[in-house]
Amino acid sequence: MLINILAVSPILVGGGAAVVSAIATFAVIHSIAVAKQQTLKHKLDRQTEEAKKEAEEILKTARIDASSEFMKRREEFDKECNQVRKELRDQEKRLSKREDANQRQTELFAEKEKEIAVSQNEIQERQKRLSARESALTDIIAEQKKVLLQITGMNVQEAKELLLQRLEDECEHDMNVVIRKKVEEANETAERKSREIISSAIQRFSAEQCCESTVSTVDIPNDDMKGRIIGREGRNIRAFEKATGVDVIVDDTPGVIVVSGFDPVRREVARLTMERLIQDGRIHPTHIEGLVEQTRKDVDQRMLQIGKETATELDVRGLSNKVLGKIGVLKFRSSYGQNALQHSIEVAYLSQVMADELGLDGSMARRAGFLHDIGKAIDHEHDGGHPAIGAEFLRKFNESPVVLNAVAGHHGDIAPDNPYTPLVAAADAISASRPGARRETLERYIKRLRSLEEIGNSFKGVSITYAIQAGREIRVIVNADEIDDNSAEKIARDIANKIENEMTYPGEIKVTLLREVRCVEFAK
Template identity: 40%
Template structure:
C-alpha cells in the first residue's frame, strides 16, 4: 500500500514539473522550448508511471509472499497444537488405563477380602450352630438329670418322714426307760462327745507339733546348707556397708568435728550412717540405699582431700556429688543400652536403667540381673524361631522387666504393674509393656514375648548364688520404716539408721513447731508399733532446725 502511494506521488510530481516548464516556456515566447518541455514532461510522466507500476508489482509480490509466509506459520501452529492435543490425549488415556487397572486390582482384592470374611462368618455360624446343638443335647441331659433328682428327692422325703416317725417313737420309748427328757439326753451326749473329741484333738495336736518340730529342724538344716552352697561371696557386704580408708587416724577427729557436728551434718545431708570406731585407718559407711552410701563415700573422699571439713562445706560438696551421681547414672544407662544394642529408648527409661546399678533384688545386683535376663530372652527367642524383630523386642522387655523397682514415684502398686505403667507412659510398644506387667502373673499374657521374659527372669534369679532372701526382707523393712515416717505431714526427710533400730526424722520448721515435735515423735513410734514387725526397739528422733540468715553489707 505504501509503494502504491509513493508511485502516485511521483506521477503527480512529474505532472507539476511539466506544468511549470510549460508555463515558463509560454512566458518566454519560445514555442520550441515549449514542445520540448511537453515531450520531456510526457517522458517524465511515462517514466513515473513505469516506476509506479514497478513499485506496485513489487509491493504486490511482497504482499503475496508475506501472506504465504503467514499461512505457512498458521499451518505450523495449527499442526503443533494438534500434535500437543494428541500427546495430551495419549497421556490421559494411559493414565486412565493405569487407574482402571489399579481399580480392577483393588476391586479384586476387596472381592477376595469379602470372600474370606464370608468364609470366616460361615465358619463362625457353623461353630455357633454346633455349639447350639451341643447346648441342646446338654440341656436335654440336664433336664433328664433334674427329673431323676426330683424323683430321688421325693423318695428321700418319703423315707425321711418314715425315719422321723420311727425316731420320735424310739425317743419316747427311751425317755420312758431312762427317765430323761430329750433335751437332757442330748446335753449328756454332747458333753460326752465333746470330751472325747477334745482328748483326740490334744493327742493329734501333740503328734502334729512333734512332727512339725522334727520337719522344721530338718528343713531348716536343708535351707541353711542350700543357702551356703548358693551364696556368692561378692554379695556378702556389697549391699550393706562401704569402708572408707584413711591415711592416718588423725583425720578421724577432723571428720567428727566439734561435738560431732560434722558427722551429724554429713549423715543429715546424705542419709547414710557413719560409724567411727577403733578400726585403724578406716571409717564404715552403712546404709541400705547404695546410692546414698556412694554419695557419702565420694563426698567424704573429697572433703578429706580438700581439708576443709565443716557443715557448710559438707552441704556444698554433697550437693555437687549428687549432681555428678545423676550424670553417672545416665552414663551407665546409656552404656548399657549401647552394649545390648537396644535403640530408641526414652531418656527417662535410660536413666532408670542406670539406677539399677545401685539397686539389688534379694542380694542380686539389679542391673546385672536385668542384663542377664535380656541376653537370656534374646537367646531363648532365637531358639524358639522368632523373627529378628521379635528377638529384639524380647531383649528390650528383658532389660526393662524390673524397671518398677527403681521408680522415683511413690506408689502402692507392685513393681511389675508400676513398671508396665512407666513403659506405657514413655512410649514402649504394647508387647514390651505386657511382658513387664505379666512376668509375675499379675495380668494376662497377650503375646509370646511375655512367657519368654517370665522364664528368663526365673532362670536368672534361680541361678546358684544369685539371690539372698534375708537381705531383701531387711531392705524392705528399712524402706517401709522410712516410708511410714514420710507419710506424716511436715516431714521433710526420714533416714533409718543402725540397721533399723533408729529412725531419724527431719521436719520443716514452718509446718511443725517445737511444741508439736514431741507429739509427732510419739505418733510415729505408735504407728511403727502397731503396723510393723521388728526385733528389739526402734528409737524415733525428730529433728527440727531453723536457720536465720542475714548479711552485713
C-alpha cells in the first residue's frame, strides 16, 4: 500500500503541477484577455471619441455648407428679385412714356382737329366771299357789255373778243407775277442748297497746306567747297548756270549755297545736280553738263511716278504717260504759294463730294477736277491762258467732252455745257480762296486788314471795327444811341459796297454789324 501511495504520489504531483500550470496559464491568458479587453475598450473609446469628433466636424461642415448654400440661394433669390424689380420699373417707365406719348398725340390730334375746323370755317368763308365776288363780277361784266354795246355799237361777237383780250392781258400780268415769285423762291432755295453742299464738301475734306518758295538751299560740307563750285575764274558756276537755267548764289552764309529760279522743275534739277556734284567731288564743266542731263532724266521719271501715284490715289484711270508726266510737273509748280498738284487734288475731292450731294457721277467730277489745271504744267511753253492750253492738250489724248469743257471753262472763258463745269469752278474757288491757301506778303496782308478797318470806321455812328478771320470778315460795332435797326442794315450794306468798289481781294468778305443796347442800374 505504501508502494501504491508512493507510486501514486508522482502522478498526483504531476497532476497538481499540471493543474497549477493550467491555472497559471489561465491566469496569464485571463490577464492577457483582460489587457486586450482594456486595450480594445480604450481603442473603442478612442474610436468613439474620434467618431464623435468626426461627426461633430461633419455636422459643423454641413452646417457651414448649408449656411453657404443658403446665403448663395439667398443672393441668387435677391438678384432675381432685383432683376424682376428692375424689369418691372423699366416696363413702368416704358408704359409711362407711352402714356405720355399717347397723351401728347391725343392733344396734338385735338389741336389739329381744332385747326382743321378753323381752316374749314375759313374756307367756307372764302368760298362765300368768292361766290359773292363772282356774282358781283358777273353783274359788272353784264353791265360793261351793255355799256360797250351802247357806246361803241359793237355786236356781241366783237364785244366778246374785246373782253377776251382784256382777260388775256390780266392773266398774263398775273402769270408774270407768279413766275417772278417762283423764280425768286427757286433762287433762294438754290442758294441755300448750294451753301449746304459747299459747306458739306468743305467739312468732309481737309488737306495740309504749305507755301512754296522760289529758292532752294544746298548744304555743303565746308566753305572750301564754295571755291570749287565757283571754279577758276568762275567757269564751273557759269557752266552750271548755263546747263540748268538757274542762278547760283554763293555768299558769306556758312554751310549753304542758294539755288534760285522761277521754274520749280529747273530749280529741282539744279538742286539735285549740285548735291550729286558735292557728293561726287568731280566739279568741272564737262562733268556738270553730263550730270545735269542725267538728273533731268531722273526728275522726268520721278514726275511720271508722282503722276501715276496721284492718279492711283484718286482712282483716275485711263491716262497716258504724257498726261501723267504733266501731272507730276504740277508737283513743282505753285500759284501764290499754293502747290498746284495739291490744289488739283483738293479740287478733285471737292468736286466729287458736291457731285455726290447732287446725285451726279462723282468719278466724272473727280476726273474733271483733277485735270482742270493741267495747263499750268505747259502754259510757259505756249501762248494763252492755262484753261485753253490744258483743254487743247487733253483733246490730243481723246479726253471726254465733259472733262474738256470743265478744263476750258473753269474760269468762265467759255460757256458750260454740262453740270460738272460749274462744280469744278466752285471747287477751284473754294480751294484757292479759303484762308491760308494762298500766301500774301506780310506787308500786303497788314495793309489789307488796315484798309478794311478804315473803311468800317469811316461811317458815322461806328464805334470801332475789327478785321478777323485772316481778313475774311470784319466786325463793326456801332453806337446804339445814334444808329437804329433800319440804319444798321443800311450801314452794313454800304460798308460791303464800299469794300467791293475800293479793294481787291480773293473770295468774299463778310460784314457783321453789331448794335448792342446796355442798360445799367445800381441797387442801393
